[in-house]
Amino acid sequence: xxxxxxxxxxxxxxxxxxxxxxxxxxxxxxxxxxxxxxxxxxxxxxxxxxxxxxxxxxxxxxxxxxxxxxxxxxxxxxxxxxxxxxxxxxxxxxxxxxxxxxxxxxxxxxxxxxxxxxxxxxxxxxxxxxxxxxxxxxxxxxxxxxxxxxxxxxxxxxxxxxxxxxxxxxxxxxxxxxxxxxxxxxxxxxxxxxxxxxxxxxxxxxxxxxxxxxxxxxxxxxxxxxxxxxxxxxxxxxxxxxxxxxxxxxxxxxxxxxxxxxxxxxxxxxxxxxxxxxxxxxxxxxxxxxxxxxxxxxxxxxxxxxxxxxxx
Numbered sequence: 001x002x003x004x005x006x007x008x009x010x011x012x013x014x015x016x017x018x019x020x021x022x023x024x025x026x027x028x029x030x031x032x033x034x035x036x037x038x039x040x041x042x043x044x045x046x047x048x049x050x051x052x053x054x055x056x057x058x059x060x061x062x063x064x065x066x067x068x069x070x071x072x073x074x075x076x077x078x079x080x081x082x083x084x085x086x087x088x089x090x091x092x093x094x095x096x097x098x099x100x101x102x103x104x105x106x107x108x109x110x111x112x113x114x115x116x117x118x119x120x121x122x123x124x125x126x127x128x129x130x131x132x133x134x135x136x137x138x139x140x141x142x143x144x145x146x147x148x149x150x151x152x153x154x155x156x157x158x159x160x161x162x163x164x165x166x167x168x169x170x171x172x173x174x175x176x177x178x179x180x181x182x183x184x185x186x187x188x189x190x191x192x193x194x195x196x197x198x199x200x201x202x203x204x205x206x207x208x209x210x211x212x213x214x215x216x217x218x219x220x221x222x223x224x225x226x227x228x229x230x231x232x233x234x235x236x237x238x239x240x241x242x243x244x245x246x247x248x249x250x251x252x253x254x255x256x257x258x259x260x261x262x263x264x265x266x267x268x269x270x271x272x273x274x275x276x277x278x279x280x281x282x283x284x285x286x287x288x289x290x291x292x293x294x295x296x297x298x299x300x301x302x303x304x305x306x307x308x309x310x311x312x
Contacts, residue, residue, distance in 0.1 A: 018150055020150075021150050024157050029050050046111070059099070065093050066113040069108075074101060077100040090143065092186045092187065092190070094190055097242055098243075111157075139200075139241045141188070202234075255291045269285065273296075
């Protein structure tokens with residue numbers, strides 16, 4: 001179902017902060033010689049991605065990250081929720097989530113910042129009573145950024161100009177950005193994650209186990225016991241966080257890994273199917289086509305095709 005669009009502001013301070021931050025970002029991206037995507041990394045864990053054309057919908061697992069749109073428009077689908085983000089709006093992902101997205105309007109420029117759990121934990125003692133979070137907090141929240149967050153990110157981005165400034169001021173500015181995110185309207189789940197007894201923390205541990213062993217058969221009862229939850233509670237809260245069941249989530253991991261292997265030319269369709277945990281190549285092909293809209297054979301790189309066509 002369509003999600004409520006973020007409320008946009010007419011605040012001049014916000015628009016000036018957004019213009020200034022966008023200018024900083026554009027100066028760090030070299031002139032494009034073609035229409036290919038451009039990705040630069042001004043600092044560890046901070047990325048700028050520029051697209052010159054619209055893209056098709058693609059599925060991916062998003063790790064905890066802030067996606068701040070600076071130019072263009074991005075569409076994201078998470079479970080039954082559909083979001084359309086424009087300049088000045090951001091998506092905050094708190095868990096490893098299966099998300100389908102595309103660039104709707106180009107030119108498109110997005111700033112991506114990895115969410116660092118250790119930085120969040122360093123704030124927990126200072127936050128104290130502010131650590132509580134509403135029960136309806138989601139693992140993907142979308143909201144318009146405010147000028148204070150934009151200014152903090154802008155100052156962090158300009159550290160690329162001075163190695164000494166980056167070394168001295170970088171940790172403090174990164175902490176400020178995480179603080180602003182935690183206290184923003186989209187930061188509820190981040191606060192919940194810091195409580196070790198919260199459902200958000202338990203599901204984060206379960207996701208880590210699934211991502212580590214996604215090729216192996218999964219027993220939901222064992223996974224629930226591993227994170228200290230009953231099976232019924234585990235199912236409910238896992239779906240609340242990821243918008244999928246544990247089995248669906250595992251299937252998504254397998255299919256995304258299989259696509260990566262096929263596109264890289266790592267192996268044939270049958271070999272990849274067994275490698276990611278499928279027992280039946282025909283079932284793999286059906287589920288792959290259902291997820292990506294085309295059979296896996298169409299994603300096989302030429303190298304894998306030529307290798308699979310040779311005799312023993």
